[in-house]
Amino acid sequence: MEFWIIFTKMVLLVYIAVQCVQENVSHISWVVLAFLIYFSTNITVYLFKNHTTKKAVLALSIAITTVAYLVVHPLFSLILPLTIVELAAGWIEKKLFILLLALVPILDMDPSLRPIYSLVAFLSFLIFSLTSTYGEKLLKNEELNDSMRRKLQKLTKNINENTEYIRQSEYTFKLEERNRISQEIHDKIGHSMTGALFQMEAAKRLLMTDPDKATELLQNAINISKEGIENIRLTLKNLKPPTEQMGIHRLKLLIDDFNAKQPLKTVLTHEGNLDIISPIQWKIIHENIxxxxxNALKYSHASQVSVDLKVLNKLIRVEVRDNGAGTDTIRKGLGIIGMEERTAAVHGKVIIDSTQGFSVTMLLPFE
Structure with missing residues (x-):
């Protein structure tokens, strides 16, 4: 804002200087002196940050300009309106009153100067209004940027803290799970194996003296070992998550990761008994989706994609549909051909539709 005000004052001073030279003013030294005093005073205005001091210097500049207008040359009145507008803006909120105040000197002015003075007063008011509005917006934007920067720093700090908390939670969970598995093996399997070992040691000692008792002890050891093996199998079975949980959880993770990294909103819905889906079918579903x-991200220009998984009576139906513009001609590239080949490997079929957006439907049979 200050740059444009200074620039406007410089243009007015140059205009006054040119007019004085053309008129061949006899007291040119006084003109130069008035120029220097006005220029020094107005440059000083922008060196002070205190508003009271600035207003005082602007008032002094108006006084110097008035003296120069009355004593040196009437054209010095042309630099009066902009200074009046600058000073009045600190007290008067309504801009129309500021313009009227800048036009007050025209009442006591040579009639020949009134048209050009009015024009300069209006242009000075317009330039000051535009630059002040722009400066206010710029200041608000800077404050908004500072506020957003502080919020971003706070959010980044929270994310880092949450990431560290998640990492520590995962580590703690792993330790607790390892401790649980260790305790379960010790309580169930360890005791069984220790009992079987004692039975076999006793049978070894009685093998020559009491074969029947030794045989009984060995049979007990065998039974205990079988029980221990069954406990191992049950423990491992309980630890291993079901296939359907691995499949749907992996699919949800894929959708969440896609939503986090891409602007395309993706919604997943599923229905039916997911236990029926085999691991190889889950693999094909995951790769095709x-x-x-x-493809939807690259070509569809859509804003949303829906992924619908349904387990019906005789087959598994998976549809990926976007709300894009679609296409009149479907060209099967390597991606669609790959989906068809993967689906055909398990006796399935892929249906492509582009009438309403673009959709890929997989039909996978099961026994």
Whole structure:
């Protein structure tokens, strides 16, 4: 804002200087002196940060300009309106009153100067209004940027703290799970194996003296070992998550990761008995959905994609549909061909539709 005000004053001073030279003013030294005093005073205005001091210097500048207008040359009145507008803006809120105040000197002015003075007063008011509005907006934007920067720093700090908390929670969970598994093995399997070992040691000692008793002890050891093996099998079975949980959880993770990294909103819905889906079918579903989402991101110009998984009576139906513009001609590239080949490997079928957006539907049969 200050740059444009100074620039406007310099233009007015140059205009006054040119007019004085053309008129061949006899007291040119006084003109130069008035120029220097006015220029020094107005440069000083922008060196002070205190508003009271600035207003005082602006008032002094108006006084110097008035003296120069009355004593040196009438054209010095042209630099009066902008200074009046600058000074009045600190007290008067309504801009129309500021313009009227800048036009007050025209009442006691040579009639020949009134048109150009009015024009300069209006232009000075317009330039000051535009630059002050722009400066206020710029200041608000800077304050908004500072506020957003502080919020961003706070959010980044929270994310880092949450990430560290999640990492520590995962580590703690792993330790607790390892401790639980260790305790379970010790309580169930360890005791069984120790009992079987004692039975076999006793049978070894009685093998020559009491074969029947030794045989009984060995049979007990065998039974205990079988029980221990069964406990191992049950423990491992309980630790291993079901196939359907691995499949749907992996699919949810894929969708969440895609939503986090891409602007395309993706919604997953599922229905039916997921236990029926085999591991190889889950693999094909996962790979085909990944390919379909990639194609939607690259070509569809859509804002949303829906992924719908349904287990019906005779088959598994998976549909990936976007709300894009679609296409009149479907060209099967390597991605669609790959989906068809993977699906055909398990006797399935892929249906492509582009009438309403673009959709890829997989039909996978099961026994």
């Amino acid at each position: 990944t390919e379909a989402l990639t």
